[in-house]
Amino acid sequence: xxxxxxxxxxxxxxxxxxxxxxxxxxxxxxxxxxxxxxxxxxxxxxxxxxxxxxxxxxxxxxxxxxxxxxxxxxxxxxxxxxxxxxxxxxxxxxxxxxxxxxxxxxxxxxxxxxxxxxxxxxxxxxxxxxxxxxxxxxxxxxxxxxxxxxxxxxxxxxxxxxxxxxxxxxxxxxxxxxxxxxxxxxxxxxxxxxxxxxxxxxxxxxxxxxxxxxxxxxxxxxxxxxxxxxxxxxxxxxxxxxxxxxxxxxxxxxxxxxxxxxxxxxxxxxxxxxxxxxxxxxxxxxxxxxxxxxxxxxxxxxxxxxxxxxxxxxxxxxxxxxxxxxxxxxxxxxxxxxxxxxxxxxxxxxxxxxxxxxxxxxxxxxxxxxxxxxxxxxxxxxxxxxxxxxxxxxxxxxxxxxxxxxxxxxxxxxxxxxxxxxxxxxxxxxxxxxxxxxxxxxxxxxxxxxxxxxxxxxxxxxxxxxxxxx
Numbered sequence: 001x002x003x004x005x006x007x008x009x010x011x012x013x014x015x016x017x018x019x020x021x022x023x024x025x026x027x028x029x030x031x032x033x034x035x036x037x038x039x040x041x042x043x044x045x046x047x048x049x050x051x052x053x054x055x056x057x058x059x060x061x062x063x064x065x066x067x068x069x070x071x072x073x074x075x076x077x078x079x080x081x082x083x084x085x086x087x088x089x090x091x092x093x094x095x096x097x098x099x100x101x102x103x104x105x106x107x108x109x110x111x112x113x114x115x116x117x118x119x120x121x122x123x124x125x126x127x128x129x130x131x132x133x134x135x136x137x138x139x140x141x142x143x144x145x146x147x148x149x150x151x152x153x154x155x156x157x158x159x160x161x162x163x164x165x166x167x168x169x170x171x172x173x174x175x176x177x178x179x180x181x182x183x184x185x186x187x188x189x190x191x192x193x194x195x196x197x198x199x200x201x202x203x204x205x206x207x208x209x210x211x212x213x214x215x216x217x218x219x220x221x222x223x224x225x226x227x228x229x230x231x232x233x234x235x236x237x238x239x240x241x242x243x244x245x246x247x248x249x250x251x252x253x254x255x256x257x258x259x260x261x262x263x264x265x266x267x268x269x270x271x272x273x274x275x276x277x278x279x280x281x282x283x284x285x286x287x288x289x290x291x292x293x294x295x296x297x298x299x300x301x302x303x304x305x306x307x308x309x310x311x312x313x314x315x316x317x318x319x320x321x322x323x324x325x326x327x328x329x330x331x332x333x334x335x336x337x338x339x340x341x342x343x344x345x346x347x348x349x350x351x352x353x354x355x356x357x358x359x360x361x362x363x364x365x366x367x368x369x370x371x372x373x374x375x376x377x378x379x380x381x382x383x384x385x386x387x388x389x390x391x392x393x394x395x396x397x398x399x400x401x402x403x404x405x406x407x408x409x410x411x412x413x414x415x416x417x418x419x420x421x422x423x424x425x426x427x428x429x430x431x432x433x434x435x436x437x438x439x440x441x442x443x444x445x446x447x448x449x450x451x452x453x454x455x456x457x458x459x460x461x462x463x464x465x466x467x468x469x470x
């Protein structure tokens with residue numbers, strides 16, 4: 001019964017609906033959500049890089065899945081250096097990012113006669129304990145800034161023994177869209193100090209730079225792909241005032257490209273100045289141009305061009321009718337640099353004469369002597385009027401130059417502790433004033449800070465200065 005009644009009621013209800021539809025109309029519309037699809041997403045990590053060698057751009061790669069070797073150098077020598085800006089970006093989904101540096105080869109490549117003469121019998125190469133690296137989070141300009149975190153600073157051997165060798169967590173969340181500010185960059189610098197000897201001849205090193213990404217969604221605590229330990233990912237801490245490591249001979253490595261302040265005192269005035277940082281040797285930074293037949297190791301000239309008889313590398317720092325002084329921190333350590341006049345600048349007041357007496361410079365060397373050039377027989381050229389008396393302390397240098405040229409020099413090897421004095425004589429006080437060229441300088445400045453736009457501190461042209469490490 002129940003079953004029948006129930007069935008009957010149902011039939012009656014349907015009949016009522018049918019009848020109603022035949023006697024009235026309603027507004028209506030239909031929308032359809034078509035092709036509902038479920039598909040897995042993608043996660044694509046790509047790498048690009050831009051490389052310099054000894055200050056010159058050599059190679060670069062666009063963003064790709066197969067970036068190839070960033071560094072491929074077969075003939076490096078003590079004093080060489082290089083740099084790379086590495087770009088990392090992930091398409092399509094948020095991801096965690098890990099990095100590992102893996103040593104692929106450390107070869108002696110045979111023991112050469114110079115190596116044998118110094119007692120090198122180790123079948124493993126020494127290059128990994130001599131070459132230096134610095135790696136940091138970069139903002140995309142390839143230049144280490146004070147507020148950018150350092151990931152590593154030390155030798156190649158120390159690098160593969162560090163957390164970078166075991167696999168290192170780079171970012172809690174690494175997401176890239178097309179917006180440039182979403183990209184991540186790393187800076188990588190290497191240099192082979194000048195004091196490295198024959199023990200590293202013909203040695204070979206190979207490293208793999210490996211990057212790994214893993215989805216972030218539903219995966220807040222990823223494991224290191226190269227280390228199965230359950231370690232919670234953490235951002236690396238920036239070391240406080242990272243110091244250069246000691247090399248195997250026990251000598252302190254050059255304080256390469258570190259921001260350091262120094263004190264300049266003149267009379268009652270004291271100024272704090274910052275060394276100008278660069279990724280070149282001081283000879284490359286100064287870039288003293290001479291005709292090819294005048295270029296020698298003694299004067300440090302390295303190129304020939306339209307800045308002949310002058311400094312091309314410091315052109316933007318030079319001042320017409322002025323003299324500039326600076327501390328330069330490059331790949332060969334800390335240097336004192338002086339440049340008088342402005343190259344290719346011609347005026348009614350062109351040229352000039354300056355004399356410096358420098359006390360307590362220490363054991364370094366004047367790597368650049370602008371101007372100093374000789375005849376083929378070794379005698380000073382007839383048009384070489386400058387005099388460099390720097391074989392004993394104090395150093396005495398007399399400069400004089402004509403319209404459109406520069407004069408000056410670069411002393412390399414200040415080290416980490418110094419306290420030297422410069423006694424200047426400008427214009428009519430200089431011994432060579434009006435002997436060969438006329439012209440007066442109007443300002444003497446010391447430069448501080450940024451390479452492209454340094455602070456300019458004007459000095460008294462009649463008073464000595466003392467430059468000291470802090």
